[in-house]
Amino acid sequence: xxxxxxxxxxxxxxxxxxxxxxxxxxxxxxxxxxxxxxxxxxxxxxxxxxxxxxxxxxxxxxxxxxxxxxxxxxxxxxxxxxxxxxxxxxxxxxxxxxxxxxxxxxxxxxxxxxxxxxxxxxxxxxxxxxxxxxxxxxxxxxxxxxxxxxxxxxxxxxxxxxxxxxxxxxxxxxxxxxxxxxxxxxxxxxxxxxxxxxxxxxxxxxxxxxxxxxxxxxxxxxxxxxxxxxxxxxxxxxxxxxxxxxxxxxxxxxxxxxxxxxxx
Numbered sequence: 446x447x448x449x450x451x452x453x454x455x456x457x458x459x460x461x462x463x464x465x466x467x468x469x470x471x472x473x474x475x476x477x478x479x480x481x482x483x484x485x486x487x488x489x490x491x492x493x494x495x496x497x498x499x500x501x502x503x504x505x506x507x508x509x510x511x512x513x514x515x516x517x518x519x520x521x522x523x524x525x526x527x528x529x530x531x532x533x534x535x536x537x538x539x540x541x542x543x544x545x546x547x548x549x550x551x552x553x554x555x556x557x558x559x560x561x562x563x564x565x566x567x568x569x570x571x572x573x574x575x576x577x578x579x580x581x582x583x584x585x586x587x588x589x590x591x592x593x594x595x596x597x598x599x600x601x602x603x604x605x606x607x608x609x610x611x612x613x614x615x616x617x618x619x620x621x622x623x624x625x626x627x628x629x630x631x632x633x634x635x636x637x638x639x640x641x642x643x644x645x646x647x648x649x650x651x652x653x654x655x656x657x658x659x660x661x662x663x664x665x666x667x668x669x670x671x672x673x674x675x676x677x678x679x680x681x682x683x684x685x686x687x688x689x690x691x692x693x694x695x696x697x698x699x700x701x702x703x704x705x706x707x708x709x
Contacts, residue, residue, distance in 0.1 A: 447510065449474045449601060449633045450495070454504035457490050464490040466656040467504065472635060472649075474600070477627060479647035480637040481681065487656040488637035489529065492603050495635070496526045509600055525594030529605040533589050535579030539570050542578060546593035564592035568622065584615025588622060595626065602626070604636035608643060620646055641677040650677075654685040 450472035457465040465487045472478045480488040493499040495506055497517040505512060511519040533542050543564055547557040565571045568588040578586060587607060594602060607623075608616040620643075626632045636647070644650055644664065651661040660667065660680075668675040671683055681687075 448472055449476075450478075450506070450508055450635065452495075452504070452506045455491070455494060455501055455506050456503045457487075457494055457499065458502045463656050465494070468658045470651060470658065470661070472633060474633050475627060475631045476648045477623065477634040477636070477646070479644050479650045480635070480653055481639065481641075481644050481650050481677075482637075482653035482685075483639055485655075486653040488653055489605055490656075491653070492526075492605050492635070492637060496524060496603050497521055522597070523600050525591075525597070525599040525602045527587075527590045527594050527602070527604045527607060529609060531586060531590075533578045533586055533593070535577065538575050538577055539565065539581070539585075539589050540574040542589060543593060543596065547596050550597040552597060560596050564596055567625070568592045569618075582615065583611045584618050587611065587615070587619050591619075591622060591626075595630075595632075598630060599632070601633045601635065604634065606638060607636055608638075608640065616643070641681070644677055652681060652684050659684045 448471040450470070452468055452470040454467045454469060455465060456463065456467050468487075468491060480491065482488050490499065494501050495508065495513060497513050497520050500514060505514070507513070508520045509523045511523070513520050533539075534545070537545070540561065543561045544557065547561060552560060562571075565574050568591065570585060570589060570592070573581065573585060578589065581589065591602075591604075591607075604623075608619050611619065623634055627634060636643075638644055647664065649661065649663050650667060652659050652667075662670075664677060667680045668677065671679050
């Protein structure tokens, strides 16, 4: 069986800056795959190319057999995407946000209401469905955004820093939800994170540093390559020369803080 996500020498340059450099990666159906690295490592740029939001400078990527550059419409039909920045409209209710998402995804009218009600129930949002999203907690907003991304039953779900700004209880709830989606729909999940506790929950990881994919494997494999009792922080130090942190540029830090504030 061919991989659900197949990346070959994928590169993205912004002038002289190479944000993603010749990445090669293969991800099978049903995996929860994590991209680990500090802000500015190239994780978001890679995800934006895979979700057809940014054209590659060179190389190729295929999602469910479709090329992200040549068959972008087919790719978008098969993916869901939750960006780091808050994407739900705070001036609408949860139900209204889902109705808008259902329209944008092109769901048939006869299926929309059933999918919306199912999404609200699955995400534990039925009681708050008719409240304005600006009154939601951070965890509720993330669950609503995942519901939006899953309305059309995509085979692949992309999540960019899915739990940034959330408290431990909300983070745990989001991870339980992702596990349920994987079990119920066999969804392939690709997420970016700089949180090593979150990375431990992935089936496999790829470490990115300055645009390069420097190592990959299961969390256990990566730790065993270092020494007995090693942590993922130790792994990151070995392959990048420093501890993972939410560093990056001024824009990276500002974006992360805006998201954390809005999810509050």
